[in-house]
Amino acid sequence: MSGDDNLVVGAGFSGAVIARLLAEKSNEKVTVIDKRAHIAGNSYDYRDESAIMIHKYGSHIFHTSNEKVWKFLRQFTDFNQYMHKVVAVIDGIHTTIPFNFNTLYDIFPQTLASRLEDKLLKFFDYNQKVPILEFLKQNDKDLKFLADYIYENVFLHYTTKQWGVAPMDVDGAVTARVPVYLSMDNRYFQDKYQGIPLNGYTTLIQNILNHKNIEVRLNTEFEHGLIDKFKRVFYTGSIDEFFNYKFGELPYRSVRFKMETYNMEYYQQNSVVNYPCNYDFTRIHEYKYYLNDKSDKTIIAKEYSESFILGKNDRYYPIPAPENNELYKKYAQEAELLKNIYFLGRLGDYKYYNMDKAVLRALELFEEVAG
Numbered sequence: 001m002s003g004d005d006n007l008v009v010g011a012g013f014s015g016a017v018i019a020r021l022l023a024e025k026s027n028e029k030v031t032v033i034d035k036r037a038h039i040a041g042n043s044y045d046y047r048d049e050s051a052i053m054i055h056k057y058g059s060h061i062f063h064t065s066n067e068k069v070w071k072f073l074r075q076f077t078d079f080n081q082y083m084h085k086v087v088a089v090i091d092g093i094h095t096t097i098p099f100n101f102n103t104l105y106d107i108f109p110q111t112l113a114s115r116l117e118d119k120l121l122k123f124f125d126y127n128q129k130v131p132i133l134e135f136l137k138q139n140d141k142d143l144k145f146l147a148d149y150i151y152e153n154v155f156l157h158y159t160t161k162q163w164g165v166a167p168m169d170v171d172g173a174v175t176a177r178v179p180v181y182l183s184m185d186n187r188y189f190q191d192k193y194q195g196i197p198l199n200g201y202t203t204l205i206q207n208i209l210n211h212k213n214i215e216v217r218l219n220t221e222f223e224h225g226l227i228d229k230f231k232r233v234f235y236t237g238s239i240d241e242f243f244n245y246k247f248g249e250l251p252y253r254s255v256r257f258k259m260e261t262y263n264m265e266y267y268q269q270n271s272v273v274n275y276p277c278n279y280d281f282t283r284i285h286e287y288k289y290y291l292n293d294k295s296d297k298t299i300i301a302k303e304y305s306e307s308f309i310l311g312k313n314d315r316y317y318p319i320p321a322p323e324n325n326e327l328y329k330k331y332a333q334e335a336e337l338l339k340n341i342y343f344l345g346r347l348g349d350y351k352y353y354n355m356d357k358a359v360l361r362a363l364e365l366f367e368e369v370a371g
């Protein structure tokens, strides 16, 4: 591989954005490598033979309130106005999650729902997202009932399926993700900007990478021998792998998708339906909703959560637990000693980033390093 100014390892959002900035703003040469046969990392999508856009690594919905991120991405794509909702099957009833006032009326008899609504508004402000743990602090029997109900029917089994551990063994940040939204807003995200890139994520990343100073090489695994050939290295792979697991492996959750095709217009009423209590899969994705694809077939994917095992499956979610964060810190300290090698992204920072946060991190790192 020829010596260039910059090597970027990984052609996902993080790698593509930093590569573009170096190529365009610093007018430097950039070589981007990815071990996979495609660009776009985990946001990779493709149209299958029934003309439906498939999100290979699970549903990806773009959402941000960050003006810088939005402005950057809008140079490379238009978005539709898709606003995500998540339906869950609870006690056999299809309803919206996170729990909001509509959910209360879907699930409970009217009188009970109305009492719970009054209680929630007595203790908390309208339009707030309140973690169920807060309900228990109020010493109120209705709020305790609601907290217990949500814990049991939404959180407990889903968390066990998703993380493979009991909820108390998962970091508080995850528990805090189970709020009740004191609102009638059924959207999953409240960000100002939401949508799906009109031509998909792969085309978006392709457009970001399309610059005369950028060369992309797929099916190319990072090797340490490459480091000396470049002025700088930006590494978006897993930081423990870079250091040859010298402090031990960083744990991840992995995911398996079982795709099914049906000769029908729609399989389910929503793009994503969660099954907190039933079945072994956590949720079912139905892809044609995202770009409103027209086809007499539909493609769904059942999502199964499983442990990440090196060499067997892919890394998906860093597992938020104090001991894992401690392990990550050891690697991060080691990384700080290296000159001209920068770690970023979901795997490089061992942090769950939504796509907008991955973009923001790359924008900020560029400012720090070369801006």
Ligand SMILES: Cc1cc2nc3c(=O)[nH]c(=O)nc-3n(C[C@H](O)[C@H](O)[C@H](O)COP(=O)(O)OP(=O)(O)OC[C@H]3O[C@@H](n4cnc5c(N)ncnc54)[C@H](O)[C@@H]3O)c2cc1C
Residues within 6 Å of the ligand: 009, 010, 011, 012, 013, 014, 015, 033, 034, 035, 036, 039, 040, 041, 042, 043, 057, 058, 059, 060, 061, 062, 063, 220, 221, 222, 236, 237, 238, 255, 316, 317, 344, 345, 346, 347, 353, 354, 355, 356, 358
């Ligand atoms: C199931 C799931 C659903 C998600 N849904 C959403 C959503 O709805 N909305 C949202 O905003 N975000 C979502 N995300 C998060 C989103 O996927 C990330 O924000 C995004 O992938 C981060 O991009 P990245 O470039 O940091 O990492 P990745 O996309 O993982 O890219 C890293 C790239 O590096 C390559 N690589 C790694 N190691 C090496 C190596 N040694 N040599 C060469 N190449 C290497 C990999 O092959 C990969 O292509 C979801 C994530 C998951 C797991």
